[in-house]
Amino acid sequence: MTTRTPLMAGNWKMNLNHLEAIAHVQKLAFALADKDYEAVEVAVLPPFTDLRSVQTLVDGDKLKIKYGAQDISQHDSGAYTGEISGPMLAKLKCTYVAIGHSERRQYHDETDEIVNAKVKAAYKHGLTPILCVGEELEVREAGSHVAHTLAQVEGGLKDLPAEQAETVVIAYEPVWAIGTGKVCGAEDAQEVCAAVRGKLAELYSQDVADRIRIQYGGSVKAGNVAEIMAQADIDGALVGGASLDADEFVKIVRFRDQ
Numbered sequence: 732m733t734t735r736t737p738l739m740a741g742n743w744k745m746n747l748n749h750l751e752a753i754a755h756v757q758k759l760a761f762a763l764a765d766k767d768y769e770a771v772e773v774a775v776l777p778p779f780t781d782l783r784s785v786q787t788l789v790d791g792d793k794l795k796i797k798y799g800a801q802d803i804s805q806h807d808s809g810a811y812t813g814e815i816s817g818p819m820l821a822k823l824k825c826t827y828v829a830i831g832h833s834e835r836r837q838y839h840d841e842t843d844e845i846v847n848a849k850v851k852a853a854y855k856h857g858l859t860p861i862l863c864v865g866e867e868l869e870v871r872e873a874g875s876h877v878a879h880t881l882a883q884v885e886g887g888l889k890d891l892p893a894e895q896a897e898t899v900v901i902a903y904e905p906v907w908a909i910g911t912g913k914v915c916g917a918e919d920a921q922e923v924c925a926a927v928r929g930k931l932a933e934l935y936s937q938d939v940a941d942r943i944r945i946q947y948g949g950s951v952k953a954g955n956v957a958e959i960m961a962q963a964d965i966d967g968a969l970v971g972g973a974s975l976d977a978d979e980f981v982k983i984v985r986f987r988d989q
């Protein structure tokens with residue numbers, strides 16, 4: 732049986748400046764400085780402007796917390812004002828990069844083609860993509876949420892070889908549950924995550940699908956994380972709002988105690 736290490740990632744979105752980031756990561760590191768959380772991988776995704784400070788702290792104090800970016804350019808360099816490239820993120824020793832978050836899809840018109848190009852850019856530079864997928868409310872209400880999400884998975888991973896795909900992280904985030912307090916029912920989330928794993932098996936193999944971690948995201952809190960993590964195909968959480976509160980995020984990381 733494949734054992735997947737749960738990944739709890741805090742997506743700070745456009746919150747916390749670099750000084751606040753240092754204080755926040757120090758709090759997390761202090762609270763998690765025992766062995767209890769070793770079976771869980773912990774990551775933070777701060778704004779670009781915080782990454783250097785977070786890197787210095789993590790490197791200097793040899794923290795186990797991983798970090799990454801919230802987006803990546805599909806280009807390596809050039810006249811792309813405002814963009815941040817894979818080589819830049821690699822130089823900052825980022826482990827992860829979120830790609831295709833619904834806020835990028837919604838406010839920056841990111842299509843599956845762009846998302847796919849960004850996933851390839853991440854792998855080109857040794858970064859692990861957290862590929863975000865999930866349906867809007869009207870899609871859920873129309874009953875097409877599974878098909879919609881699977882199409883995003885297939886589009887995001889297009890032409891990606893199995894040896895890369897097996898390390899990807901998929902974050903299933905129903906858009907209607909993001910920042911709304913409306914958490915998707917654990918069994919409803921499991922339904923989609925199981926279908927995602929089935930799609931991965933179809934695209935690659937059951938073995939590859941069994942290695943890929945699938946996170947749930949959308950109003951995850953200390954109070955609901957245990958039920959979500961009890962689902963067979965959910966291997967972690969992508970946490971927005973609740974990751975800005977260090978105490979709450981630590982409780983989420985320690986989901987087995989909740």
Ligand SMILES: O=C[C@H](O)COP(=O)(O)O
Pocket residue numbers: 742832904908909910911912948949950951969970971972973
């Ligand atoms: O990336 C994180 C998700 O968008 C979830 O955000 P939320 O936990 O604030 O609902």
